[in-house]
Amino acid sequence: MPKKNEPTERQCAVTREVLPVDQLIRFVLDPEDRVVPDLKRVLPGRGVWVRASKDAVATAEKDRKKVFGRGFKGEAVVEAGLADRVDALLERSALQALSMSRKAGELVTGYAKVEAALRRDSVAGLIHASDASEDGVNKLAAVAAGQEKEANGFQIVRLFDSAQLDLALGRSNVIHAALLAGQASENFLSRVREMERFRGTPAASDEESNA
Numbered sequence: 001m002p003k004k005n006e007p008t009e010r011q012c013a014v015t016r017e018v019l020p021v022d023q024l025i026r027f028v029l030d031p032e033d034r035v036v037p038d039l040k041r042v043l044p045g046r047g048v049w050v051r052a053s054k055d056a057v058a059t060a061e062k063d064r065k066k067v068f069g070r071g072f073k074g075e076a077v078v079e080a081g082l083a084d085r086v087d088a089l090l091e092r093s094a095l096q097a098l099s100m101s102r103k104a105g106e107l108v109t110g111y112a113k114v115e116a117a118l119r120r121d122s123v124a125g126l127i128h129a130s131d132a133s134e135d136g137v138n139k140l141a142a143v144a145a146g147q148e149k150e151a152n153g154f155q156i157v158r159l160f161d162s163a164q165l166d167l168a169l170g171r172s173n174v175i176h177a178a179l180l181a182g183q184a185s186e187n188f189l190s191r192v193r194e195m196e197r198f199r200g201t202p203a204a205s206d207e208e209s210n211a
Contacts, residue, residue, distance in 0.1 A: 104184035
């Protein structure tokens, strides 16, 4: 969120569009004049704003003199792979938020517990490891449909493999998880939506997944 009294919109240095700041990525210079992403929009110094998409950031890197040199009005060092570094930071932020949802008691893991949550609780989203079997995914989708959960349009997340989920949650063999309604879950889902927008693949709802 922008700080109090700060503009809520900025111009993308690549596309020249004026967009809400939550649809942009702010870049600043570090002490060595290297361009670094400021995802939380809190670092000091002059900022250059770029649309929060991998293509736009890659274009900014390619046209570094035009975008960053002009924006910072001087030397700006852009190390190769800027878009990939932003992607990695967004991914790390999402996984950290997932860990916080577990600590807040808003996450259950394991097929049986997820199935029970779908039947009993207010579920904000389902997480399936990217390497999960389609059989398990489809069975849980059927449970959700039977409970009319799809009417809530909750989010299905399949961005992370089981090893990433294990590491983030401090457990082993995490394949399926359910996010219970709450602020920590919504924060995680917000981070997920940022990742999906950046990659150009909007997150699916359970209804879309079963279309």
